[in-house]
Amino acid sequence: MTMMVGFLRKALVLQVRFTLSASPTPQSLPYLHHYLYPFSSSSEAHSFTVSHLMNSCGFSHKAALSASKYLHFKTPEKPNSVFAFFNSHGFSESQTSKITRSQPQLLVSDPDKSLLPKLQFFYSKGASNPDVVKIIASCPVIMKRSLENQIIPSFNFFKDFFQSEEMTMATVKRFSRVLIVNPHICVESNINALQESGVPKSNIAALLSLQPRAFMVRPNHFREILDEVKKMGFDPSKTRFPTAVQAMTGMSKSTWERKIDAYKRWGWSEEDIWLAFTKSPWCMIYSEDKIMATMDFFVNKMGRESSLIANRPFLIGLSLEKRIIPRYSVVQVLLSKGLIDKDVSLVALFESTEKMFLEKFVNGYKEEAPQLLNLYQEKVNLSGKARGKG
Incomplete structure (x- = not known):
């Protein structure tokens, strides 16, 4: 029996030494925590962590249990300071809750040392406070990435291509995940593939700025798409070419x-x-x-x-609420009075500019249908109110 106890003791010591010498993983942390600290203390910390995450941080019970595997705190000071930090920088309670649920490790970070420099970086590049809130809320993992080793190098890559900080910032605001990937893996290769295909840099820049996620495709697959688009007869020198590429990479x-x-x-x-x-x-x-x-x-x-x-x-791309329905309301009146043919051109009705439409179909029939302008404006205003409610 004594021999067996001695054997188990040695085995346990060896296991702890091995675990401590190896790189800790999220799975190993709970084991180390329970071994190195008194079980009662660990249990209390775990219980407090779960309770605080649920009651003060907006976590569900399941999310709190999951997060508690990787972080422990016995007092609310650290998580509360993180919430206070986000609140002081314009984040709503729901946004902060969403960010911390996505990246719970942020709750034990030092706001001044770890979080603030990243916000200051965006401010220094011309982003407004609402811009920064949108960037972080849409991609919370940014707050975990290294400013020096990830965020700044990625930003500089796009700035060097666009030759414009303003355009780079606009790209980040549209798709902030561009800052958490290594642009040299996919983006750079896919830019080169477009250039080799004869796509002008201005068209590449427009696509990259407006639809950066189109460049996050595996280079081999991206080149296959370029070949398909060429086979369809698209001219690489025209703007339709990158739009076709966008369509095929985006779904x-x-x-x-x-x-x-x-x-x-x-x-x-x-x-x-x-x-x-x-x-x-x-x-x-x-x-x-x-x-x-x-x-x-x-x-x-x-x-x-x-x-x-x-x-x-x-x-097909025209807005039903803002253009098609308001203009069709005018058409119905003109048809009912026999002022236009029922086969009137759809192009003339819907693809013409606002000025051209008013001149031809509204102002041109002031005497026969004086109510047209009011009717049209009413329909346009209704669509605006509907959008506002949405």
Whole structure:
């Protein structure tokens, strides 16, 4: 028996030595904590941590239990100081809760040493307080990344390409995850692939600024997409080329196929779909709901052939609330009075500028239909109020 106890004691010592010498992992930390500290004290700390995360930090019970595996505190000072820090810099309680739930380790960080320098960096680059709040809230992991080794080098990469801090900051605001990846792995390679294909730098810069996530694709896959876009007949020197690339990199194969099926439901053939895509690649970027709602309006509400829309795919991207419905309200009045033909051009109705539409379809019929301007403005205002409520 004595021999067995001695053996177990040696084994335990060896295991602790091995664990302490190895790089600690999140899985090993709870074991070390329970071994190195009295069980009662550890249990109390764990219980307090879970309770505080739930009651003061907005964590669910499950999230609190998960977070408590990696951090322990016996008093609320540290997590409270982190909450106070975010609050003092314009973050709402719900935003702070979301950030700390996503990155619970932040709750035991030193706000002045670890968090503040990152906010100050963004301020120094021209970001406003609301900008910084949006950047961090949309990508909380930024607050865990090294300022010197990750955030600044990534920012400088984009600044060197754009030759503009303002444009770089605009890119970060649109997709803040660009700062947590190594741009030399995917972004740089994909920029080079576009340049080699003959895409002008100005078009590359526009795509990178407006849709940076399109460059986060594996280089081999990105080059395959470029080859496909070329085979479709897109000219690399034109702006439609990077838009087509954006469309094909921005969705999974299953999503792409669902959108094709959506158009087929309106009677489009595959030739119709590819023709529309080559004319306006945006037609494959719009959501399925947007596609279905717009096609339903033109076909069922206005009684137009769906093939007409395939020839003018730009129409699909127009806003139903802000443009199509207000303008159609004018059309209905003119039709009821026999002032225009029922087959009036969709291009003239919906693709013309605001000024051209008013001159031709509103001001041109002041005597016959003096109520048109008020009707049109009322519909436009209603769409604005609906957006405000949303």
